[in-house]
Amino acid sequence: MENNSPPDSLLAAIHWALAFDFQAITPARVAKALQRESLTLADLGALLSPVAADYLEPLAQRARRVTRSFFGRNIGLYTPLYLANHCVNHCLYCGYHYGNAIRRGVLTPPEIAGELAAIKAMGLSDVLLLTGESRQLSGPDYLEVAVRLAARNFASVGLEVYPLKTEEYARLRLAGADYVCVYQETYDPQVYAQAHPKGPKRNYAWRLGAPGRALAAGIRGVGLGALLGLADFRHDALALGAHGQFLERQYPAADLAYSTPRLRPIPGVMGQFGRINERELTQIILALRLFSPSFGLSLSTRESPGFRDNLIGLGITRLSAAVKTSVGGHDGPGQGDEQFQKSDGRDVAEVCQAIVARGHQPVFTDYARL
Protein backbone atom coordinates (compact mmCIF):
# COMPACT_ATOMS: atom_id res chain seq x y z
CA MET A 1 0.00 0.00 0.00
CA GLU A 2 1.24 3.48 -0.79
CA ASN A 3 2.03 6.07 1.85
CA ASN A 4 -0.89 6.03 4.18
CA SER A 5 -0.47 9.34 5.99
CA PRO A 6 -2.27 12.49 4.92
CA PRO A 7 -0.06 15.60 5.01
CA ASP A 8 0.74 17.02 8.43
CA SER A 9 -0.77 20.38 7.52
CA LEU A 10 -4.16 18.73 6.84
CA LEU A 11 -4.01 16.77 10.08
CA ALA A 12 -3.06 19.94 11.96
CA ALA A 13 -5.97 21.88 10.44
CA ILE A 14 -8.42 19.14 11.40
CA HIS A 15 -6.96 18.90 14.88
CA TRP A 16 -7.42 22.66 15.24
CA ALA A 17 -11.03 22.43 14.00
CA LEU A 18 -11.91 19.63 16.42
CA ALA A 19 -10.55 21.67 19.34
CA PHE A 20 -12.43 24.85 18.37
CA ASP A 21 -14.29 26.45 21.28
CA PHE A 22 -17.74 27.28 19.91
CA GLN A 23 -18.95 28.39 23.34
CA ALA A 24 -16.43 31.24 23.37
CA ILE A 25 -17.98 32.88 20.30
CA THR A 26 -19.74 36.19 21.00
CA PRO A 27 -22.34 38.01 18.89
CA ALA A 28 -19.67 40.59 18.02
CA ARG A 29 -17.42 37.83 16.67
CA VAL A 30 -20.27 36.51 14.50
CA ALA A 31 -20.94 40.01 13.19
CA LYS A 32 -17.26 40.40 12.31
CA ALA A 33 -17.28 37.11 10.39
CA LEU A 34 -20.38 38.21 8.51
CA GLN A 35 -18.65 41.44 7.44
CA ARG A 36 -15.51 39.75 6.19
CA GLU A 37 -15.18 39.61 2.44
CA SER A 38 -13.14 36.43 2.45
CA LEU A 39 -13.76 34.20 5.43
CA THR A 40 -11.03 32.54 7.49
CA LEU A 41 -11.50 29.14 9.10
CA ALA A 42 -11.98 30.93 12.42
CA ASP A 43 -14.76 32.97 10.80
CA LEU A 44 -16.37 29.72 9.68
CA GLY A 45 -16.14 28.53 13.27
CA ALA A 46 -17.90 31.69 14.44
CA LEU A 47 -20.72 31.18 11.91
CA LEU A 48 -21.16 27.57 13.01
CA SER A 49 -21.45 28.52 16.70
CA PRO A 50 -24.67 28.28 18.71
CA VAL A 51 -24.69 32.10 19.01
CA ALA A 52 -24.74 32.42 15.20
CA ALA A 53 -28.10 30.64 15.14
CA ASP A 54 -29.58 34.08 15.85
CA TYR A 55 -28.04 35.36 12.58
CA LEU A 56 -29.67 32.90 10.21
CA GLU A 57 -31.43 35.61 8.23
CA PRO A 58 -28.33 37.76 7.50
CA LEU A 59 -26.43 34.55 6.79
CA ALA A 60 -29.09 33.52 4.29
CA GLN A 61 -29.16 36.96 2.65
CA ARG A 62 -25.43 36.91 2.10
CA ALA A 63 -25.40 33.24 1.05
CA ARG A 64 -27.99 34.03 -1.60
CA ARG A 65 -25.89 36.88 -2.99
CA VAL A 66 -22.73 34.80 -3.02
CA THR A 67 -24.42 31.82 -4.65
CA ARG A 68 -26.06 33.94 -7.29
CA SER A 69 -22.90 35.76 -8.25
CA PHE A 70 -20.91 32.55 -8.53
CA PHE A 71 -23.44 30.08 -9.89
CA GLY A 72 -26.21 32.29 -11.23
CA ARG A 73 -29.66 30.75 -10.97
CA ASN A 74 -28.59 27.28 -11.98
CA ILE A 75 -29.21 24.00 -10.19
CA GLY A 76 -27.47 20.89 -11.50
CA LEU A 77 -29.37 17.63 -11.56
CA TYR A 78 -27.99 14.12 -11.06
CA THR A 79 -29.06 10.74 -9.82
CA PRO A 80 -27.21 8.05 -7.90
CA LEU A 81 -27.02 4.51 -9.24
CA TYR A 82 -26.23 1.84 -6.66
CA LEU A 83 -24.25 -0.85 -8.48
CA ALA A 84 -23.73 -3.18 -5.54
CA ASN A 85 -24.37 -3.31 -1.81
CA HIS A 86 -22.01 -6.02 -0.67
CA CYS A 87 -19.86 -4.59 2.07
CA VAL A 88 -17.13 -5.86 4.36
CA ASN A 89 -17.38 -2.90 6.72
CA HIS A 90 -19.25 -2.75 10.00
CA CYS A 91 -20.28 0.91 10.10
CA LEU A 92 -22.75 1.18 12.96
CA TYR A 93 -24.87 3.81 11.20
CA CYS A 94 -25.24 2.16 7.78
CA GLY A 95 -27.91 -0.18 6.46
CA TYR A 96 -25.36 -1.91 4.23
CA HIS A 97 -23.05 -2.95 7.08
CA TYR A 98 -21.67 -6.47 6.97
CA GLY A 99 -23.69 -7.84 9.85
CA ASN A 100 -27.04 -6.52 8.64
CA ALA A 101 -29.20 -9.32 7.21
CA ILE A 102 -30.41 -7.55 4.07
CA ARG A 103 -30.83 -8.61 0.48
CA ARG A 104 -27.56 -8.05 -1.37
CA GLY A 105 -26.98 -7.64 -5.06
CA VAL A 106 -24.41 -6.73 -7.71
CA LEU A 107 -25.50 -5.46 -11.11
CA THR A 108 -24.01 -7.30 -14.07
CA PRO A 109 -22.65 -5.19 -16.93
CA PRO A 110 -25.81 -5.73 -19.03
CA GLU A 111 -27.91 -4.73 -16.02
CA ILE A 112 -25.76 -1.62 -15.53
CA ALA A 113 -26.29 -0.72 -19.19
CA GLY A 114 -30.05 -1.16 -18.74
CA GLU A 115 -30.08 1.04 -15.65
CA LEU A 116 -28.02 3.73 -17.40
CA ALA A 117 -30.34 3.69 -20.39
CA ALA A 118 -33.36 4.12 -18.11
CA ILE A 119 -31.67 7.03 -16.32
CA LYS A 120 -30.63 8.62 -19.60
CA ALA A 121 -34.22 8.35 -20.81
CA MET A 122 -35.27 10.58 -17.89
CA GLY A 123 -33.09 13.30 -19.42
CA LEU A 124 -30.28 13.14 -16.89
CA SER A 125 -26.66 13.56 -17.99
CA ASP A 126 -24.88 13.30 -14.64
CA VAL A 127 -24.79 9.97 -12.84
CA LEU A 128 -23.15 9.03 -9.56
CA LEU A 129 -22.12 5.35 -9.31
CA LEU A 130 -22.09 3.84 -5.83
CA THR A 131 -21.03 0.59 -4.21
CA GLY A 132 -20.33 -0.75 -0.76
CA GLU A 133 -16.78 -1.82 0.03
CA SER A 134 -16.07 -5.21 -1.47
CA ARG A 135 -12.88 -5.55 -3.48
CA GLN A 136 -13.99 -9.09 -4.24
CA LEU A 137 -17.49 -8.39 -5.63
CA SER A 138 -17.17 -4.76 -6.77
CA GLY A 139 -13.46 -4.25 -7.17
CA PRO A 140 -11.61 -1.71 -9.35
CA ASP A 141 -11.97 -3.88 -12.48
CA TYR A 142 -15.72 -3.97 -11.98
CA LEU A 143 -15.81 -0.21 -11.39
CA GLU A 144 -13.84 0.36 -14.56
CA VAL A 145 -16.41 -1.55 -16.59
CA ALA A 146 -19.25 0.44 -15.02
CA VAL A 147 -17.50 3.79 -15.56
CA ARG A 148 -16.82 2.98 -19.21
CA LEU A 149 -20.48 2.14 -19.75
CA ALA A 150 -21.61 5.35 -18.06
CA ALA A 151 -19.09 7.61 -19.81
CA ARG A 152 -20.46 6.56 -23.20
CA ASN A 153 -23.73 8.38 -22.67
CA PHE A 154 -23.32 10.68 -19.68
CA ALA A 155 -21.67 14.09 -19.75
CA SER A 156 -20.47 13.61 -16.19
CA VAL A 157 -19.75 10.42 -14.23
CA GLY A 158 -19.12 10.40 -10.51
CA LEU A 159 -17.99 7.62 -8.21
CA GLU A 160 -18.93 7.18 -4.58
CA VAL A 161 -17.07 4.05 -3.59
CA TYR A 162 -14.45 2.90 -1.06
CA PRO A 163 -11.09 4.72 -1.00
CA LEU A 164 -8.81 3.69 -3.85
CA LYS A 165 -5.10 3.88 -4.57
CA THR A 166 -3.77 6.72 -6.71
CA GLU A 167 -3.12 4.42 -9.66
CA GLU A 168 -6.64 3.02 -9.40
CA TYR A 169 -8.08 6.53 -9.52
CA ALA A 170 -5.88 7.21 -12.56
CA ARG A 171 -7.27 4.11 -14.30
CA LEU A 172 -10.83 5.14 -13.58
CA ARG A 173 -10.14 8.66 -14.81
CA LEU A 174 -8.99 7.21 -18.13
CA ALA A 175 -12.16 5.12 -18.21
CA GLY A 176 -14.19 8.34 -17.89
CA ALA A 177 -14.65 9.09 -14.19
CA ASP A 178 -15.04 12.84 -13.71
CA TYR A 179 -15.48 13.22 -9.98
CA VAL A 180 -15.13 11.20 -6.82
CA CYS A 181 -17.02 11.50 -3.55
CA VAL A 182 -15.38 10.18 -0.40
CA TYR A 183 -17.07 11.35 2.76
CA GLN A 184 -15.04 11.12 5.92
CA GLU A 185 -18.31 10.49 7.86
CA THR A 186 -16.71 12.04 10.96
CA TYR A 187 -13.40 13.84 11.32
CA ASP A 188 -13.29 12.97 15.04
CA PRO A 189 -10.82 10.05 15.20
CA GLN A 190 -12.30 8.64 18.41
CA VAL A 191 -15.89 8.60 17.21
CA TYR A 192 -14.63 7.34 13.86
CA ALA A 193 -12.99 4.36 15.58
CA GLN A 194 -16.19 3.62 17.55
CA ALA A 195 -18.44 3.88 14.50
CA HIS A 196 -16.20 1.62 12.38
CA PRO A 197 -15.39 -1.29 14.69
CA LYS A 198 -14.21 -3.69 11.96
CA GLY A 199 -13.27 -3.75 8.28
CA PRO A 200 -10.90 -1.72 6.09
CA LYS A 201 -12.88 1.46 6.74
CA ARG A 202 -11.35 1.51 10.22
CA ASN A 203 -8.36 3.18 8.58
CA TYR A 204 -9.17 6.87 9.18
CA ALA A 205 -6.01 8.19 7.52
CA TRP A 206 -6.42 6.13 4.35
CA ARG A 207 -9.93 7.51 3.91
CA LEU A 208 -8.89 11.07 4.76
CA GLY A 209 -6.24 10.98 2.07
CA ALA A 210 -8.55 9.60 -0.64
CA PRO A 211 -9.83 12.91 -2.10
CA GLY A 212 -6.25 14.16 -2.42
CA ARG A 213 -5.20 10.91 -4.10
CA ALA A 214 -8.07 11.20 -6.58
CA LEU A 215 -7.03 14.76 -7.48
CA ALA A 216 -3.38 13.76 -7.70
CA ALA A 217 -4.47 11.08 -10.18
CA GLY A 218 -6.03 13.77 -12.38
CA ILE A 219 -9.67 13.31 -11.40
CA ARG A 220 -11.28 16.65 -12.04
CA GLY A 221 -13.35 17.11 -8.91
CA VAL A 222 -13.98 15.65 -5.49
CA GLY A 223 -16.90 15.77 -3.12
CA LEU A 224 -16.23 15.95 0.60
CA GLY A 225 -18.74 15.30 3.30
CA ALA A 226 -19.48 14.45 6.90
CA LEU A 227 -22.40 12.40 8.15
CA LEU A 228 -23.78 14.97 10.53
CA GLY A 229 -24.98 13.65 13.83
CA LEU A 230 -22.36 10.92 14.13
CA ALA A 231 -20.10 13.12 16.24
CA ASP A 232 -20.46 16.77 17.29
CA PHE A 233 -21.83 18.31 14.10
CA ARG A 234 -20.29 21.74 14.60
CA HIS A 235 -16.79 20.34 14.91
CA ASP A 236 -17.36 18.05 11.94
CA ALA A 237 -18.63 20.94 9.79
CA LEU A 238 -15.59 23.03 10.72
CA ALA A 239 -13.23 20.14 9.98
CA LEU A 240 -15.00 19.67 6.65
CA GLY A 241 -14.22 23.32 5.86
CA ALA A 242 -10.60 22.76 6.88
CA HIS A 243 -10.40 19.77 4.54
CA GLY A 244 -11.95 21.80 1.72
CA GLN A 245 -9.56 24.71 2.21
CA PHE A 246 -6.57 22.35 2.29
CA LEU A 247 -7.56 20.77 -1.04
CA GLU A 248 -8.44 24.12 -2.60
CA ARG A 249 -4.93 25.37 -1.88
CA GLN A 250 -3.25 22.12 -2.89
CA TYR A 251 -5.26 21.70 -6.12
CA PRO A 252 -6.44 25.16 -7.24
CA ALA A 253 -7.80 23.86 -10.55
CA ALA A 254 -10.02 21.19 -8.95
CA ASP A 255 -13.80 21.32 -8.78
CA LEU A 256 -14.66 20.87 -5.14
CA ALA A 257 -17.96 20.22 -3.44
CA TYR A 258 -19.42 19.67 -0.01
CA SER A 259 -22.21 17.40 1.05
CA THR A 260 -23.83 17.51 4.46
CA PRO A 261 -25.98 14.41 4.90
CA ARG A 262 -27.76 13.96 8.21
CA LEU A 263 -28.17 10.60 9.87
CA ARG A 264 -31.57 9.12 9.05
CA PRO A 265 -33.50 6.21 10.54
CA ILE A 266 -32.03 3.03 9.07
CA PRO A 267 -33.64 -0.45 9.19
CA GLY A 268 -31.67 -2.74 11.47
CA VAL A 269 -29.54 0.02 12.94
CA MET A 270 -29.90 1.36 16.44
CA GLY A 271 -30.70 5.04 16.82
CA GLN A 272 -27.79 5.73 19.14
CA PHE A 273 -26.50 8.84 17.46
CA GLY A 274 -27.21 12.52 17.90
CA ARG A 275 -29.92 14.43 16.10
CA ILE A 276 -29.47 17.63 14.14
CA ASN A 277 -32.50 19.71 13.23
CA GLU A 278 -33.29 21.62 10.03
CA ARG A 279 -32.34 25.00 11.51
CA GLU A 280 -28.94 23.62 12.47
CA LEU A 281 -28.44 21.99 9.09
CA THR A 282 -29.40 25.24 7.37
CA GLN A 283 -26.87 27.14 9.46
CA ILE A 284 -24.14 24.69 8.41
CA ILE A 285 -25.03 24.93 4.72
CA LEU A 286 -25.10 28.74 4.78
CA ALA A 287 -21.83 28.97 6.70
CA LEU A 288 -20.06 26.58 4.32
CA ARG A 289 -21.40 28.53 1.35
CA LEU A 290 -19.89 31.78 2.69
CA PHE A 291 -16.60 30.10 3.56
CA SER A 292 -16.21 28.35 0.18
CA PRO A 293 -18.10 30.42 -2.43
CA SER A 294 -16.89 28.39 -5.40
CA PHE A 295 -17.71 24.95 -3.96
CA GLY A 296 -20.62 22.90 -5.19
CA LEU A 297 -23.13 22.01 -2.49
CA SER A 298 -25.55 19.15 -2.82
CA LEU A 299 -28.51 18.16 -0.71
CA SER A 300 -29.60 14.54 -0.80
CA THR A 301 -33.04 12.96 -0.72
CA ARG A 302 -32.48 12.21 2.94
CA GLU A 303 -34.10 15.65 3.23
CA SER A 304 -37.76 16.43 2.61
CA PRO A 305 -38.99 18.02 -0.63
CA GLY A 306 -40.02 21.21 1.17
CA PHE A 307 -36.67 21.64 2.88
CA ARG A 308 -34.70 20.93 -0.29
CA ASP A 309 -36.81 23.38 -2.29
CA ASN A 310 -36.41 26.12 0.29
CA LEU A 311 -32.63 25.88 0.07
CA ILE A 312 -32.60 26.41 -3.70
CA GLY A 313 -30.92 29.77 -4.17
CA LEU A 314 -29.50 29.84 -0.65
CA GLY A 315 -26.37 27.89 -1.41
CA ILE A 316 -27.35 24.56 -2.88
CA THR A 317 -26.05 24.03 -6.42
CA ARG A 318 -26.96 20.38 -7.11
CA LEU A 319 -30.00 18.25 -6.41
CA SER A 320 -30.59 14.57 -7.01
CA ALA A 321 -33.85 13.35 -8.52
CA ALA A 322 -35.51 9.99 -9.20
CA VAL A 323 -33.43 8.45 -6.44
CA LYS A 324 -33.39 4.75 -5.62
CA THR A 325 -31.15 3.67 -2.77
CA SER A 326 -31.57 -0.02 -3.52
CA VAL A 327 -29.26 -1.76 -5.99
CA GLY A 328 -30.49 -0.80 -9.46
CA GLY A 329 -34.20 -0.06 -9.46
CA HIS A 330 -34.43 2.42 -12.35
CA ASP A 331 -34.87 -0.30 -14.96
CA GLY A 332 -37.20 -2.76 -13.23
CA PRO A 333 -37.36 -3.57 -9.52
CA GLY A 334 -34.25 -3.06 -7.41
CA GLN A 335 -32.15 -6.06 -6.37
CA GLY A 336 -31.21 -5.27 -2.82
CA ASP A 337 -32.61 -3.53 0.22
CA GLU A 338 -32.26 0.22 0.66
CA GLN A 339 -29.26 1.88 2.32
CA PHE A 340 -31.38 4.49 4.04
CA GLN A 341 -34.94 5.77 3.90
CA LYS A 342 -35.20 8.67 1.54
CA SER A 343 -37.60 11.52 2.21
CA ASP A 344 -37.87 12.88 -1.32
CA GLY A 345 -39.14 10.43 -3.92
CA ARG A 346 -39.84 12.96 -6.67
CA ASP A 347 -38.99 12.17 -10.26
CA VAL A 348 -36.97 14.39 -12.60
CA ALA A 349 -39.96 16.38 -13.89
CA GLU A 350 -41.19 17.11 -10.37
CA VAL A 351 -37.78 18.30 -9.16
CA CYS A 352 -37.41 20.45 -12.29
CA GLN A 353 -40.80 21.97 -11.65
CA ALA A 354 -39.76 22.89 -8.11
CA ILE A 355 -36.53 24.47 -9.38
CA VAL A 356 -38.35 26.54 -12.00
CA ALA A 357 -40.96 27.57 -9.42
CA ARG A 358 -38.11 29.10 -7.41
CA GLY A 359 -36.93 31.14 -10.41
CA HIS A 360 -34.02 28.86 -11.14
CA GLN A 361 -32.84 26.84 -14.12
CA PRO A 362 -32.45 23.05 -13.96
CA VAL A 363 -29.11 22.25 -15.60
CA PHE A 364 -28.61 18.76 -16.99
CA THR A 365 -25.25 19.29 -18.65
CA ASP A 366 -22.63 21.55 -17.19
CA TYR A 367 -19.54 19.68 -18.08
CA ALA A 368 -17.50 18.57 -21.05
CA ARG A 369 -15.13 15.64 -20.60
CA LEU A 370 -11.82 16.86 -21.99
Add this chain to the structure above:
Amino acid sequence: MSSDNSDPLNLGGHLFHSRLILGSGKYPLPQIREVVAAGEPDIVTLALRRVNAQGQANILDYLPEGKTLLPNTSGARAAAEALTLAHLARELGCGDFIKIEVITDTKHLLPDNEETLAAVKLLTQAGFVALPYMTPDLVMARKMAQAGAAAIMPLGAPIGSNKGLTTRELIRLMIEELDVPIIVDAGIGRPSQACEAMEMGASAVMVNTAVATAEDPPAMAKAFALAVRAGRAAYLAGLGPVAEATPSSPLTGFLGTD
Protein backbone atom coordinates in the same frame (compact mmCIF):
# COMPACT_ATOMS: atom_id res chain seq x y z
CA MET B 1 -32.30 52.40 -29.64
CA SER B 2 -30.50 52.42 -32.97
CA SER B 3 -26.86 51.45 -33.16
CA ASP B 4 -24.23 53.64 -34.70
CA ASN B 5 -23.39 52.25 -38.13
CA SER B 6 -20.49 54.65 -38.69
CA ASP B 7 -18.39 53.32 -35.83
CA PRO B 8 -18.35 49.54 -36.06
CA LEU B 9 -16.36 47.20 -33.86
CA ASN B 10 -14.04 45.09 -36.02
CA LEU B 11 -13.25 41.63 -34.71
CA GLY B 12 -11.21 39.54 -37.11
CA GLY B 13 -12.76 41.27 -40.12
CA HIS B 14 -16.33 40.94 -38.83
CA LEU B 15 -18.13 44.20 -38.07
CA PHE B 16 -20.45 44.72 -35.11
CA HIS B 17 -22.49 47.74 -34.17
CA SER B 18 -23.16 47.16 -30.51
CA ARG B 19 -20.18 47.37 -28.20
CA LEU B 20 -21.93 45.58 -25.38
CA ILE B 21 -21.38 41.82 -25.22
CA LEU B 22 -23.71 39.89 -22.94
CA GLY B 23 -23.27 36.55 -21.22
CA SER B 24 -25.99 33.95 -21.03
CA GLY B 25 -24.90 31.59 -18.28
CA LYS B 26 -26.57 32.79 -15.13
CA TYR B 27 -30.24 33.10 -16.09
CA PRO B 28 -33.22 30.84 -16.18
CA LEU B 29 -33.33 30.05 -19.91
CA PRO B 30 -36.56 31.93 -20.75
CA GLN B 31 -35.14 35.16 -19.32
CA ILE B 32 -32.20 35.17 -21.75
CA ARG B 33 -34.49 36.28 -24.54
CA GLU B 34 -35.82 39.28 -22.58
CA VAL B 35 -32.35 40.34 -21.52
CA VAL B 36 -31.00 40.17 -25.06
CA ALA B 37 -34.00 42.08 -26.40
CA ALA B 38 -33.43 44.84 -23.85
CA GLY B 39 -29.64 45.10 -24.11
CA GLU B 40 -29.46 44.73 -27.91
CA PRO B 41 -26.02 43.17 -28.04
CA ASP B 42 -24.74 41.83 -31.37
CA ILE B 43 -22.69 39.20 -29.57
CA VAL B 44 -23.83 36.80 -26.86
CA THR B 45 -21.47 34.40 -25.13
CA LEU B 46 -22.30 30.89 -24.10
CA ALA B 47 -20.51 28.10 -22.28
CA LEU B 48 -19.92 25.13 -24.54
CA ARG B 49 -19.85 22.74 -21.62
CA ARG B 50 -23.50 23.58 -21.00
CA VAL B 51 -24.66 23.01 -24.55
CA ASN B 52 -26.09 19.55 -24.68
CA ALA B 53 -26.45 18.23 -28.16
CA GLN B 54 -29.36 15.98 -27.30
CA GLY B 55 -32.49 15.89 -25.25
CA GLN B 56 -33.20 18.53 -22.62
CA ALA B 57 -33.89 22.25 -22.98
CA ASN B 58 -30.94 23.72 -24.78
CA ILE B 59 -29.47 27.15 -24.32
CA LEU B 60 -29.12 27.44 -28.11
CA ASP B 61 -32.90 27.34 -28.41
CA TYR B 62 -33.28 30.46 -26.31
CA LEU B 63 -30.86 32.78 -28.07
CA PRO B 64 -32.60 35.08 -30.55
CA GLU B 65 -31.82 34.90 -34.26
CA GLY B 66 -29.39 37.30 -35.81
CA LYS B 67 -26.95 37.36 -32.91
CA THR B 68 -23.36 36.22 -33.16
CA LEU B 69 -22.66 33.47 -30.68
CA LEU B 70 -19.37 33.69 -28.91
CA PRO B 71 -18.83 30.26 -27.37
CA ASN B 72 -16.36 30.18 -24.51
CA THR B 73 -14.08 27.35 -23.51
CA SER B 74 -14.85 27.48 -19.80
CA GLY B 75 -14.02 24.15 -18.26
CA ALA B 76 -10.70 24.01 -20.10
CA ARG B 77 -7.64 23.84 -17.89
CA ALA B 78 -5.06 23.52 -20.64
CA ALA B 79 -4.57 24.85 -24.17
CA ALA B 80 -5.30 21.48 -25.78
CA GLU B 81 -8.62 21.27 -23.93
CA ALA B 82 -9.59 24.72 -25.24
CA LEU B 83 -8.89 23.47 -28.76
CA THR B 84 -11.10 20.40 -28.19
CA LEU B 85 -13.94 22.66 -27.07
CA ALA B 86 -13.41 24.97 -30.04
CA HIS B 87 -13.82 22.04 -32.40
CA LEU B 88 -16.98 21.07 -30.52
CA ALA B 89 -18.28 24.61 -31.13
CA ARG B 90 -17.69 24.20 -34.82
CA GLU B 91 -19.52 20.87 -34.85
CA LEU B 92 -22.47 22.47 -33.11
CA GLY B 93 -22.64 25.14 -35.79
CA CYS B 94 -21.52 27.97 -33.51
CA GLY B 95 -19.08 29.36 -36.08
CA ASP B 96 -15.41 30.23 -35.69
CA PHE B 97 -15.53 32.86 -32.96
CA ILE B 98 -14.14 31.49 -29.71
CA LYS B 99 -13.61 33.23 -26.42
CA ILE B 100 -10.68 31.41 -24.91
CA GLU B 101 -11.07 30.73 -21.21
CA VAL B 102 -8.42 28.55 -19.67
CA ILE B 103 -8.84 28.62 -15.92
CA THR B 104 -6.71 26.82 -13.38
CA ASP B 105 -7.95 28.64 -10.30
CA THR B 106 -11.51 27.64 -9.55
CA LYS B 107 -11.76 29.76 -6.39
CA HIS B 108 -11.44 33.11 -8.18
CA LEU B 109 -11.86 31.81 -11.74
CA LEU B 110 -8.67 33.56 -12.75
CA PRO B 111 -7.33 32.82 -16.23
CA ASP B 112 -4.04 31.01 -16.72
CA ASN B 113 -2.26 33.46 -19.02
CA GLU B 114 0.47 31.01 -20.00
CA GLU B 115 -1.96 28.30 -21.14
CA THR B 116 -4.18 30.96 -22.69
CA LEU B 117 -1.32 32.18 -24.88
CA ALA B 118 -0.67 28.59 -25.95
CA ALA B 119 -4.37 28.23 -26.74
CA VAL B 120 -4.33 31.40 -28.88
CA LYS B 121 -1.57 29.85 -30.98
CA LEU B 122 -3.40 26.51 -31.34
CA LEU B 123 -6.75 28.06 -32.19
CA THR B 124 -5.51 30.63 -34.68
CA GLN B 125 -3.54 27.90 -36.46
CA ALA B 126 -6.80 25.92 -36.65
CA GLY B 127 -8.56 28.90 -38.25
CA PHE B 128 -10.57 30.16 -35.29
CA VAL B 129 -11.15 33.81 -34.47
CA ALA B 130 -9.60 33.74 -31.01
CA LEU B 131 -10.56 36.17 -28.26
CA PRO B 132 -8.53 35.36 -25.16
CA TYR B 133 -9.83 36.18 -21.70
CA MET B 134 -6.83 37.09 -19.56
CA THR B 135 -5.50 38.70 -16.43
CA PRO B 136 -4.33 42.13 -17.65
CA ASP B 137 -0.62 42.01 -18.43
CA LEU B 138 0.67 44.13 -21.29
CA VAL B 139 3.53 41.80 -22.15
CA MET B 140 1.32 38.72 -22.29
CA ALA B 141 -1.36 40.59 -24.21
CA ARG B 142 1.22 41.69 -26.78
CA LYS B 143 2.30 38.07 -27.26
CA MET B 144 -1.34 37.03 -27.68
CA ALA B 145 -1.87 39.76 -30.27
CA GLN B 146 1.29 38.67 -32.11
CA ALA B 147 -0.03 35.10 -32.04
CA GLY B 148 -3.12 36.25 -33.91
CA ALA B 149 -5.73 37.07 -31.26
CA ALA B 150 -8.54 39.09 -32.84
CA ALA B 151 -9.05 41.01 -29.60
CA ILE B 152 -7.81 40.79 -26.04
CA MET B 153 -10.26 40.45 -23.18
CA PRO B 154 -8.66 41.55 -19.90
CA LEU B 155 -10.61 41.24 -16.68
CA GLY B 156 -11.62 44.35 -14.77
CA ALA B 157 -11.96 42.33 -11.58
CA PRO B 158 -12.52 38.63 -10.85
CA ILE B 159 -15.56 37.12 -12.61
CA GLY B 160 -18.80 37.61 -10.75
CA SER B 161 -17.31 40.09 -8.27
CA ASN B 162 -19.09 43.20 -9.65
CA LYS B 163 -16.12 45.22 -8.33
CA GLY B 164 -15.53 47.26 -11.44
CA LEU B 165 -12.30 48.37 -13.06
CA THR B 166 -9.92 47.36 -10.30
CA THR B 167 -7.25 46.69 -12.94
CA ARG B 168 -7.78 50.11 -14.55
CA GLU B 169 -4.13 51.11 -14.98
CA LEU B 170 -3.09 47.81 -16.50
CA ILE B 171 -5.97 47.92 -18.95
CA ARG B 172 -5.16 51.54 -19.83
CA LEU B 173 -1.62 50.52 -20.83
CA MET B 174 -3.01 47.76 -23.04
CA ILE B 175 -5.40 50.18 -24.76
CA GLU B 176 -2.59 52.66 -25.37
CA GLU B 177 0.04 50.22 -26.54
CA LEU B 178 -1.76 47.55 -28.55
CA ASP B 179 -3.43 47.77 -31.94
CA VAL B 180 -5.95 44.99 -31.36
CA PRO B 181 -9.32 45.79 -29.78
CA ILE B 182 -9.35 45.59 -25.99
CA ILE B 183 -12.62 44.26 -24.58
CA VAL B 184 -13.03 44.58 -20.84
CA ASP B 185 -14.44 41.32 -19.61
CA ALA B 186 -15.43 40.31 -16.09
CA GLY B 187 -15.84 42.28 -12.92
CA ILE B 188 -17.89 45.16 -14.28
CA GLY B 189 -20.69 45.63 -11.78
CA ARG B 190 -22.35 48.92 -12.71
CA PRO B 191 -23.22 50.77 -15.90
CA SER B 192 -20.98 53.66 -14.75
CA GLN B 193 -18.01 51.28 -14.72
CA ALA B 194 -18.82 50.06 -18.23
CA CYS B 195 -19.06 53.70 -19.28
CA GLU B 196 -15.68 54.44 -17.74
CA ALA B 197 -14.06 51.52 -19.57
CA MET B 198 -15.45 52.85 -22.85
CA GLU B 199 -14.31 56.40 -22.07
CA MET B 200 -10.81 55.02 -21.56
CA GLY B 201 -10.91 53.64 -25.08
CA ALA B 202 -11.92 50.05 -24.56
CA SER B 203 -13.43 48.73 -27.77
CA ALA B 204 -16.27 46.91 -26.02
CA VAL B 205 -17.30 45.52 -22.65
CA MET B 206 -18.60 42.12 -21.76
CA VAL B 207 -21.12 41.87 -18.91
CA ASN B 208 -22.84 38.90 -17.38
CA THR B 209 -23.16 38.75 -13.60
CA ALA B 210 -24.02 42.43 -13.16
CA VAL B 211 -27.09 41.96 -15.33
CA ALA B 212 -27.96 38.45 -14.18
CA THR B 213 -27.87 39.36 -10.48
CA ALA B 214 -29.81 42.62 -10.84
CA GLU B 215 -33.33 42.76 -9.45
CA ASP B 216 -34.63 43.45 -12.97
CA PRO B 217 -32.15 41.92 -15.44
CA PRO B 218 -33.74 43.22 -18.67
CA ALA B 219 -33.86 46.78 -17.31
CA MET B 220 -30.24 46.48 -16.21
CA ALA B 221 -29.23 45.19 -19.65
CA LYS B 222 -30.75 48.30 -21.15
CA ALA B 223 -28.93 50.51 -18.65
CA PHE B 224 -25.64 48.89 -19.65
CA ALA B 225 -26.39 49.40 -23.33
CA LEU B 226 -26.94 53.11 -22.73
CA ALA B 227 -23.79 53.40 -20.61
CA VAL B 228 -21.64 51.70 -23.25
CA ARG B 229 -22.95 54.05 -25.92
CA ALA B 230 -22.37 57.09 -23.72
CA GLY B 231 -18.83 55.99 -22.91
CA ARG B 232 -18.01 55.32 -26.55
CA ALA B 233 -19.44 58.69 -27.58
CA ALA B 234 -17.34 60.42 -24.92
CA TYR B 235 -14.20 58.62 -26.08
CA LEU B 236 -14.83 59.64 -29.70
CA ALA B 237 -15.60 63.21 -28.63
CA GLY B 238 -12.26 63.40 -26.84
CA LEU B 239 -12.32 64.05 -23.12
CA GLY B 240 -11.22 67.53 -22.06
CA PRO B 241 -8.19 67.95 -19.82
CA VAL B 242 -8.61 67.68 -16.07
CA ALA B 243 -7.76 71.00 -14.41
CA GLU B 244 -4.72 70.96 -12.14
CA ALA B 245 -4.25 73.29 -9.17
CA THR B 246 -2.14 76.38 -9.99
CA PRO B 247 0.72 76.92 -7.54
CA SER B 248 0.75 80.32 -5.81
CA SER B 249 4.47 80.86 -6.53
CA PRO B 250 5.30 80.07 -10.14
CA LEU B 251 8.29 77.76 -10.63
CA THR B 252 9.62 79.89 -13.46
CA GLY B 253 9.35 83.23 -11.62
CA PHE B 254 13.15 83.42 -11.43
CA LEU B 255 13.31 84.02 -15.14
CA GLY B 256 13.37 87.64 -16.19
CA THR B 257 11.23 89.05 -18.95
CA ASP B 258 13.98 89.41 -21.59
